[in-house]
Amino acid sequence: MLTGISWMADAMEMMILSILAPQLHCEWRLPSWEVAFITSVVFIGMMLSSSLWGNISDKYGRRVGLILCMVWTLYYGLLSAFAPVYGWILILRGLVGFGLGGAPQSVTLYSEFLPSKSRGISIMLIEVFWALGAVFEVLLAMLVMPTLGWRWLLAFSTAPVVVFTALCFWLPESARYDVLAGNSDKALATLKRIAADNGTEMPKGRLIADRQDERGKIKDLLTPEYRKTTILLWLIWFSNAFAYYGLVLLTTELFQAGDICGVNTARAKVEPSCSLECSYLTFDDYKDLLWTTLAEFPGLLVTLWAMDCIGRRKSMVMCFVAFSVCILPLYACIGRTALTVFIFIARAFITGGWQAAYVYTPEVYPTVIRAVGIGTSSGFARVGALLTPFVAQVLLRSSVYLTLSVYCACSLLAAVAAWALPIETAGRALQESSQLNNNNQDTNTSSPQKASQASYGSQNGQSQGP
Template sequence: MEMMILSILAPQLHCEWRLPSWQVALLTSVVFVGMMSSSTLWGNISDQYGRKTGLKISVLWTLYYGILSAFAPVYSWILVLRGLVGFGIGGVPQSVTLYAEFLPMKARAKCILLIEVFWAIGTVFEVILAVFVMPSLGWRWLLILSAVPLLLFAVLCFWLPESARYDVLSGNQEKAIATLKRIATENGAPMPLGKLIISRQEDRGKMRDLFTPHFRWTTLLLWFIWFSNAFSYYGLVLLTTELFQAGDVCSISSRKKAVEAKCSLACEYLSKEDYMDLLWTTLSEFPGVLVTLWIIDRLGRKKTMALCFVIFSFCSLLLFICVGRNMLTLLLFVARAFISGGFQAAYVYTPEVYPTATRALGLGTCSGMARVGALITPFIAQDLISTSLFPTVEAEKDGGSYQIPSKAKEG
């Protein structure tokens, strides 16, 4: 929800605060800057002090600044506060680390992929929430209400168990055994026979471990995969609202209608139709995860990622062709389904390839590289696209010359 809100908040503040396109893009990028700068830190905290501890602190951090950003009086304040929200979100991928360490190999891919269902539910719920909240209460209440699930998680965190693998690695055998007994009791199964061997490791979560000869190329390739994946996924999410705002630009340009200058920085609020189309493209994440779930154990992790990226690239290239609104929505639907599926395949592959001692750090650095790709996307999906769709024209006011964007309109 905190990520999906970016594609709704940006066009709203663009209109309400009369922001130029580069400031709108910066509003989104600063969130990814915060995520990028904190991902490795949260991974290190999780390896040093526990998966549950790192996840709980990051969620409370995000909750605090998420609510606080709703009271931002000016642009500079919301820029700083949303950046701090991004700093907290950078620790959320550690939930995958915690979850993966409770799963057997045969169920790991299926269970981690099913997390994507709840990511998709969050994005869909955010759009539905915006449909009801934005027209009456505005974006400030949307920010507050979007942080409520984080508060719920903070309360439920008391029942969340710490990773038994982590407890063994940190030498806390009693706590690990207590967790295993709790699992056995809740599953109605007996404890396995045998003795839990203490395997304490002092050097946990060291960056140099990611660049040993055995892991060096794996780390570099995973960084590139996560970078490309986030660049494509968030770029498509942000591009969707820009394309819907632009209207039927292709048919307009083909008829060679005159460009009409508009004030208010060519501002267009999202209409009900825009929200509904945005909801349809967001729903694509459900079939995306189901398709990935079906093929990942049949083709393997690497081939699944490759297939998802190829189909996404093909559908994205078709967006260059002038198509109608329905075909545009369909292409965005298919592209988003497969890029979200590829993202989840990367989430499955990454925790599996690193050992327990560096798993959280490995996932954290990959998440950090993903944010590097994501922070670039707003300047392409919002600023560059906006400039190409809405060319600027010279205008006169009070004897002075200035530039305003104009939007091609019919009639």
């Protein structure tokens, strides 16, 4: 629940960007490139901090890293509601982004408590919190923006982080991390607590693992064993974030114009004659934005089904190709209803592709570099996210068709990268440190996963690693 709440907070802070940009464009009379930079600065902060939070989580614990980044996000999220001028909103939202760079560590922590047979579906279920956060943000904007304004929206959007901070004392540390950090007693206490909560008994045996002091090094991601996987994952995460956030920003831009033809017709009017002309989001805009945001739920369901049937890699390929296909009808002058339908379907698939990547990434790396693996992948995602506003909000003013072509090509590139991934992780147990040491440590390393899930059966004698 707590890791889900942190994920919900991340989604709300991301979704608010597409709502905040048009408002400040009008209220502060900003040109389009300055509006785009309000979005980009958040992702710059996330890009700079993602690897740092991953390193902290691998060295000092998943719980420590997640709590620190959430407290940071809460502090600067509240301060940004009081930003008096454009320069301050940039600084404070950038610092919010710096905190949000650690939010993916919630997936790291959560995944290390899950058995391999249900890990995929369980991680996908936590992604429901992301969809809930995005929907809740739109509903909140519909209520707050017409009456109280954007400052109150920024303040109210920190609600999930407030809840997380108030309850974080309950959050347990990963037993896998504690074992590798040499804290076997803490790991055992965590597993006993889990067994008690589940109303079961601990399986017989004892935890044995070699202490790993060298944890969280980025260079380990580029060893011969993981180099190809790492580079392809960085490309997938970059492309996915570029396309996902691009579609979110395009949605408000296209809805304000009415359709593609509306963007083409208004293009000469909006930028060349006066870059400060603007229009506020209307109730209909919020309503259609809500409908397209709801697409995340069927996207999760489709991806969940696909991962069980065809595996993680092919699920990503399917989603990226389907997204590109859904973008193609937007080249025509379709009406607002058809526009909403195709954006809905495209959003469902690009959401599914990203969630499949979130399932695959912690599965493919061993515990000693799992957090930094997710952190660096998230960093590349933020590079794509910080670039996409200049396509969705700036390049769109010059060429609608070039803008759509960029997103199609980027998604197809991600599909090729997903197809080229060398490892399928469906049904594969989480690795500890044996992949890096290239010895048989896994024969004397117990599995906290087995100990924490007493319902999987007791073992006589010593527990063995996955």
